[in-house]
Amino acid sequence: MIVGGIDVGAKNAKVVIMQDDEVLGKSIGAMEIDRKKSVRSVFERCLSELGINEKDLKYIVATGVGGSIVDFADKVATIVSCDARGITRLYPTVRTVIDVGANESRAIKCDAEGKVRDFAVNEKCAAGAGAFVEAMARALEVSLEDFANLSLRSTKSIPINAQCVIFAESEVVSLIHEDTDRDDICRAVHDAMAGRIAAMARRVRIEKDVAFIGGVAFNKGMVESLRRELESELKGSDFIIPEDPEFVGALGAAVLAFEM
Amino acid sequence: MLVLLEPQFWRLKCKAYIKKENSKGRATDMSEEGSKKEFWRWDEYNWHDPDKDPKEAEILSAGVDVGSVSSQAVILADGELYAVANMRTGHNSPDSAKRAMNWALEGTGLKLEDIHYIVGTGYGRLRVPFANRAVTEIACHARGANFMYGPTVRTVMDMGGQDLKVIRCDERGKVISFSMNEKCAAGTGRGMEVIADLLRIPITEIGDLSLQVDEDPPAISNVCVLFAKTEVMGMLYENVPVNVILAAYTSAMAERVAAQVKEVGVEKDFVITGGIAKNRGVVERLERFLGVKSLKTDIDYQIAGALGAALFARVLYQKSLKKK
Numbered sequence: 046m047i048v049g050g051i052d053v054g055a056k057n058a059k060v061v062i063m064q065d066d067e068v069l070g071k072s073i074g075a076m077e078i079d080r081k082k083s084v085r086s087v088f089e090r091c092l093s094e095l096g097i098n099e100k101d102l103k104y105i106v107a108t109g110v111g112g113s114i115v116d117f118a119d120k121v122a123t124i125v126s127c128d129a130r131g132i133t134r135l136y137p138t139v140r141t142v143i144d145v146g147a148n149e150s151r152a153i154k155c156d157a158e159g160k161v162r163d164f165a166v167n168e169k170c171a172a173g174a175g176a177f178v179e180a181m182a183r184a185l186e187v188s189l190e191d192f193a194n195l196s197l198r199s200t201k202s203i204p205i206n207a208q209c210v211i212f213a214e215s216e217v218v219s220l221i222h223e224d225t226d227r228d229d230i231c232r233a234v235h236d237a238m239a240g241r242i243a244a245m246a247r248r249v250r251i252e253k254d255v256a257f258i259g260g261v262a263f264n265k266g267m268v269e270s271l272r273r274e275l276e277s278e279l280k281g282s283d284f285i286i287p288e289d290p291e292f293v294g295a296l297g298a299a300v301l302a303f304e305m
Numbered sequence: 306m307l308v309l310l311e312p313q314f315w316r317l318k319c320k321a322y323i324k325k326e327n328s329k330g331r332a333t334d335m336s337e338e339g340s341k342k343e344f345w346r347w348d349e350y351n352w353h354d355p356d357k358d359p360k361e362a363e364i365l366s367a368g369v370d371v372g373s374v375s376s377q378a379v380i381l382a383d384g385e386l387y388a389v390a391n392m393r394t395g396h397n398s399p400d401s402a403k404r405a406m407n408w409a410l411e412g413t414g415l416k417l418e419d420i421h422y423i424v425g426t427g428y429g430r431l432r433v434p435f436a437n438r439a440v441t442e443i444a445c446h447a448r449g450a451n452f453m454y455g456p457t458v459r460t461v462m463d464m465g466g467q468d469l470k471v472i473r474c475d476e477r478g479k480v481i482s483f484s485m486n487e488k489c490a491a492g493t494g495r496g497m498e499v500i501a502d503l504l505r506i507p508i509t510e511i512g513d514l515s516l517q518v519d520e521d522p523p524a525i526s527n528v529c530v531l532f533a534k535t536e537v538m539g540m541l542y543e544n545v546p547v548n549v550i551l552a553a554y555t556s557a558m559a560e561r562v563a564a565q566v567k568e569v570g571v572e573k574d575f576v577i578t579g580g581i582a583k584n585r586g587v588v589e590r591l592e593r594f595l596g597v598k599s600l601k602t603d604i605d606y607q608i609a610g611a612l613g614a615a616l617f618a619r620v621l622y623q624k625s626l627k628k629k
């Protein structure tokens with residue numbers, strides 16, 4: 046049986062195709078102005094790369110903030126349940142998942158079967174999401190990759206007082222004018238965001254093992270800052286970061302489709 | 306919630322609204338070529354009363370309000386408004402305080418040493434190098450509003466660049482209670498500047514444009530200014546006219562602010578100070594949501610804090626004379 050999982054995020058659409066219990070292929074593509082078309086094109090690209098026909102798919106489950114726009118899906122599932130399903134399929138020992146995307150962040154507690162026990166979400170404020178880092182990288186005029194790497198070189202921690210992205214931008218500009226070391230500013234941004242994500246994650250009472258997923262998990266500077274922030278909860282262990290951290294939600298959707 | 310970082314498409318749509326560049330050719334941080342105009346920028350000015358001779362005044366007091374976005378200096382001659390300067394805050398608070406004060410003094414024939422007592426207020430109040438005292442902006446706004454609108458004022462809402470304050474005060478302008486939001490740009494002047502820049506519409510025209518609709522569209526649903534920006538871009542793509550977008554944004558802002566005012570409660574008379582008070586779109590919607598009209602005055606709403614500081618300075622100077 047071939048099934049598909051589609052995770053429509055704020056910035057990217059992710060597609061995972063599974064046959065029985067095996068992942069056949071996956072694709073990711075940016076969400077453009079015409080959102081339905083964007084999803085469709087990522088989906089079709091994935092199918093054509095695999096050389097399979099849409100009719101061969103038994104079930105399709107959509108998820109994510111734009112899950113409801115996928116009109117060719119058989120079912121729409123919440124991203125929280127898909128994240129939990131996806132991560133436990135990859136790492137059954139995970140009990141807490143931290144998912145940081147472009148516009149939203151979530152912390153989910155789950156059991157060994159991938160059932161959701163508790164969760165906390167931030168979808169109102171960009172301060173705890175990838176958009177925060179992107180805006181700050183733009184203010185500093187460095188690429189996201191460089192922004193993460195520069196942060197790792199810093200040895201000094203300086204606080205950013207503003208919570209709001211818009212205000213933090215002015216604060217970063219002031220730091221630039223004060224000739225603050227660029228490495229330290231990059232770290233300060235990650236530290237500030239890590240503080241916010243950690244506060245959200247603590248609301249579900251973090252239990253080991255802890256996985257970090259979503260596009261922001263690619264950012265090594267962010268991972269380092271969050272690791273520092275959650276030191277006491279991690280108790281010497283480390284985050285589990287899957288190979289493709291942004292596909293976990295889509296994978297979970299595919300797992301749910303398989304179970305239909 | 307689509308995320309679009311490329312501004313080309315909305316630039317075309319807004320072309321009709323792009324006004325000629327003004328003469329203030331300042332350095333700009335916008336990266337695109339040929340777009341030197343900063344749409345968020347409001348008019349900076351200085352003024353003094355040419356009919357008054359400050360040398361005749363017994364007490365010259367001054368207040369400097371260094372806010373996160375704007376700085377004002379006010380000079381009072383025997384408790385009467387004599388000189389004002391209102392400008393953008395730079396990256397350095399002491400510098401901004403000095404520049405505002407010097408600009409207010411410009412053309413008056415007065416020097417800084419001629420001022421008997423100076424009070425600093427606002428976000429950068431502790432970093433006004435020449436101030437005799439610092440007073441919180443809450444106290445100064447209440448005092449300033451009392452002077453501007455008279456003793457009937459009981460609720461002052463200060464809508465500043467980076468925070469929003471609701472102050473309840475008595476007939477002498479003394480603070481009874483207040484509430485403050487300084488965490489989030491939604492509902493502040495800074496948020497409005499971001500939208501002005503995005504839509505390439507001079508910030509001073511937003512209020513009037515937003516009222517040019519038959520009926521208000523649904524308010525922008527995102528709270529976060531960063532997400533609202535994305536929502537606005539989506540509306541432009543769907544060919545929603547710019548005045549409708551502005552109506553949706555100002556409605557959202559007024560709704561949000563109204564919720565905060567209601568927490569403290571509105572007692573008449575109600576007044577709005579700060580830069581947003583100049584935006585008719587926000588003010589009229591806010592009045593509608595709260596079911597109360599705000600008093601109007603000829604004095605610049607933005608100088609309430611500095612004016613209050615100057616009034617405090619006058620009283621403090623009189624006290625210091627008595628001690629001697």
